[in-house]
Amino acid sequence: MRPLYDPMNVRNLKIPGAADVRALYDRLFARYGPQDWWPGDSPFEVIVGAILTQNTNWTNVEKALANLRAAGVWNFGAIRSTARERLAALIQPSGYFNQKARKLHEFAALIENDFHGNLNGLLDLPMDELRTGLLGVWGIGEETADDIVLYAAGKPSFVIDTYTRRIVDRIGWRVDGEAYGNYRSLFSERLPADAALFNEYHALxxxxxxxxxRPTPDCDACCLVTVCRTGVERTGR
Ligand code: SF4
Known part of the structure; x- marks a missing residue:
């Protein structure tokens, strides 16, 4: 088996056009169908889930969410009035629970102080203003902010995660830098600003x-193999 394609060799990378980015989506959708994402029944659950899922898997997040729900800590007012130590104990299954308890408290303080406790007051802001506001909250990074903008507010901000970076790098698309924003603009500048499309694309x-x-890719079984430089190199197709 040949080695993985080297994404750092920029001479071999392709600058994708809008048609390439859309074609990738079409191939994935044809292979997997609609994903019905995100797992959350309300904006509150989506936001708390987006914060708790940092550096852990969703199964652990579900346990933490179940603890919060069972304890009646199920809105940002309740989070704000719950002592930090108790909040940390409730979300312990999600890991990094002291940091995450602070993040939840900081988020709850934003809602209370700037929006009089009305979460919709935040989510109804114009997208760029909302994203900037989220990034101003302690512990909220770009991926979490975009999760919230897209899945809680329903606004078209493309989410980048390690999975997306892995696929883009292996396909051999040229990204003008390693920063989150470079990967994000690769998609957002080539797709219509459509929250449903961004939602489905990320999930796919x-x-x-x-x-x-996967970390060791199964290129022989891949629906992208003929448009992926790594896949072509590894399979000879
Ligand atoms: S062919 Fe598919 S599985 Fe293989 S590296 Fe490319 S995208 Fe990943």
């Missing part, structure tokens, strides 16, 4: 990275 990339484009 996650599905593909979990099922096929």
């Amino acid at each position: 990339l996650v599905r593909h990275a979990v099922d096929v484009c």
Whole structure:
């Protein structure tokens, strides 16, 4: 088996056009169908889930969410009035629970102080203003902010995660830098600003990275193999 394609060799990388980015989506959708993501029944659950899922898997997040729900800590007012130590104990299954308890408290303080306790007051902001506001909250990074913008507010901000970076790098698309924003603009500048499309696209990339484009990729079983430089090199197709 040949080695993985080297994404750092920029001479070999392709600058994708809008048609390439859309074609990738079409291939994934044809292979996997609709993903019905995100697992959350309300904006509150989506936001708390987005914060708790940092550096852990969703199974652990579900345990923490179940603890919060069972304890009646199920809105940001309740989070704000719950002592830090108790909050940390409730979300312990998600790991990094002291940091995450602070993040939840900081988020709850934003809602209370700037929006009079009305979460929709935040989520109804114009997208760029909302994203900037989220990034101003302690512990909220770009991926978490985009999760919230897209899945809680329903606004078209493309989410980048390690799965997306892995697939883009292996396919051989040229990204003008390693920063989050470079990967994000690769998608957002080539697709219509459509929250439903961004939602489905991200979910499909996650599905593909979990099922096929794993750390050791199964290129022979991959629906992208003929448009992927790594796949072509590894399979000879
Ligand atoms: S062919 Fe598919 S599985 Fe293989 S590296 Fe490319 S995207 Fe990943």
